[in-house]
Amino acid sequence: MLAAKLFGPGQIRLVETGIPEIGDDEILIRTKAAAICGSDLRMIGNGYRGVDESHPLTLGHEISGIIEQTGALVSDYRKGMHVCVAPNYGCGICDMCVSGDTHLCAEYKAFGINIDGGFAEYVRVPAKVIRQGNLMVLGPEVSFGEAALLEPLSCVLNGQERLHIQPGDSVLVVGAGPIGLMHALLAGSYGAAKVYMRDLSETRMRQCEKVNPKISGIYGEDLKKEIMRLTDGRGVDVCIIACPSGKAQADSLELMAMNGRILFFGGLPSGNDLVNLPSNLIHYRQLSISGSTRANVRQYRMAARLLETGMLELAGMISAEYPLEEFAEAVEYAKSSAGLKTVIKF
16 A cells, blocks of 8 residues: 655655554554644654654544454444544543543554554554544545544644633634634634634635635734724633744733633744743733643544534635645645645545
8 A cells, every 4th residue: 555654854755565454453444535734744844753764654643534444353333434533542541541531641642643644545443542432433424524624623622622612702813724714613613703813824814714704814913903993992702822823822911801711722842932921911801821732532523523513614624635646745735834724635
């Protein structure tokens, strides 16, 4: 089979390799779609610990496909089922795992991060992944491309569960990439009265507005001035920083209403993660600041239900599709930020 494997920094290659063999308690998936994530681009550019010429890794953690084969001991899945995979799984016995947060396990693993992922024609699903419920069966009406986007949507859901968005809230999303757009879509589904968006790229903001006309891009140079004008001096109830900017994180406190809630989504570059925050604003406005990382299986399944029931529509986020044979071109397109999500179709 063909697979896109990382051999080190900048060393991503298409290679022919054997179809994975599965054990009696495992499953083999024939990949139908795998989306490119920003973390894939960072791993390609910077490499990843433990990955080298002798230990290559198949990337890709946003995966959907069809069950090709089941082991003799697998009882709840059968060949031909349409499935997607929550990529994170844990040891199964630590406090985080038994509480359902397997993605926070100190020994967590993930497809495309430390086991072979979805940029390949076939993917082996280990027994532990099956036992922890990471395999989600989808109806045939859900496209494989949209199903591949459930992983980032579940991460967005994890972050917003900490914000408790209420009907009538005003929400500002800083960052007009795929994650920022998902945050805007989900906030709207929770009943946010107004969803504002800010990005350095006007082109990307207009792309997001095209996908969801309810988004209001803020194009003025002075973000604080614009927010206060739009909210009659009150500030926004919720601010989501969906870009790797310490300045955006620090500046967000000036934009908040009383009892405002802020989410720092995603991480900052290593060595540039110290941020000075105006403590008095947190104190006197009773602000709450949260962070989030990855997602658990419950959140992944909830994201799937939002898609299956039509509460959220993700097809408009897919800007380009490439066959695996054109993986290098797909990576260059994703790096250009010309579109939103780039999907490898099989």
